[in-house]
Amino acid sequence: MGYLIDPKETIEILNKYKFVFQKRFGQNFLIDQHVLDKIINAAEIGPDDFVVEIGPGIGTMTQFLCEKAREVVAVEIDKNLIPILQEDTLKAYDNLTIINDDILKLDLNKMVQERNNGKKIKVVANLPYYITTPIIMQLFEDHIPIENITVMVQTEVAERMQAGPGTKDYGALSLAVQYYADPYIAAYVPQNCFMPRPNVQSAVIRLKLHEDKPVKVTDDKKMFSLIRASFNHRRKTLVNGLTADLGNIYTKEQILNALKKCGFKETVRGEELTLEKFAELSEAL
């Protein structure tokens, strides 16, 4: 299985179809067996799984997913890749559906209801770097039944997702991801594992979605508005950051009272606060 992982085969397929790489779709195809194994292992794909792959490219990873999973849906935005997948690289698999669409426009909830009886799916992707965060956040916020998301992302993004309070990488993305999931960096991936080589280092991160949210808040949108305001002004104290962005909603006095109620110092900064503390503040305001 998995003949495409040989770079020579990849070049041959690309030449056969006169494929032209599209920069706007962030196309860097994997050509390293070791990295593929790491992704598949991290995703813990088994014979009962329904897997959605975002951006199959020429199908290198898809072949492995089809071998391991019960059913695979691969969503690819570039119409020029569809004939390669359908007529060539993936034609042997009858447990696969290829959809030519933008993942951000697809109603995944409907698909999971119709095709997997609403049961949890797994998501696997080697994502274009510029849309990593919007895609992951949309998967979370649409409340799609998902067990885990295993994605290749830019190393800095993976580290920000996994960061804890008081570190330089800690920010709104860390808190947003950790509210929905438990992040684990499964591998660091050098540039020479892709064709063409990207300009940045990559990492594979697995996000295991929480059964129950780690904090309970009445209004999570409100909590995230506090988090964003606080990290929009990293150099400011929390009270000044919140006043700068949310001064039209809360007075400085209300914010100071809420900090006091939570037992925080007036000089506290957002980067010191855990998710639990932001939840406490959200309830207090």
Ligand code: SAM
């Ligand atoms: N999975 C392949 C691999 O590992 O070799 C390709 C990875 S490449 C980094 C990203 C893929 O995502 C490309 O095939 C690209 O066309 C596709 N893509 C980009 N934006 C997309 C979107 N919004 N929805 C679906 N696919 C997308």
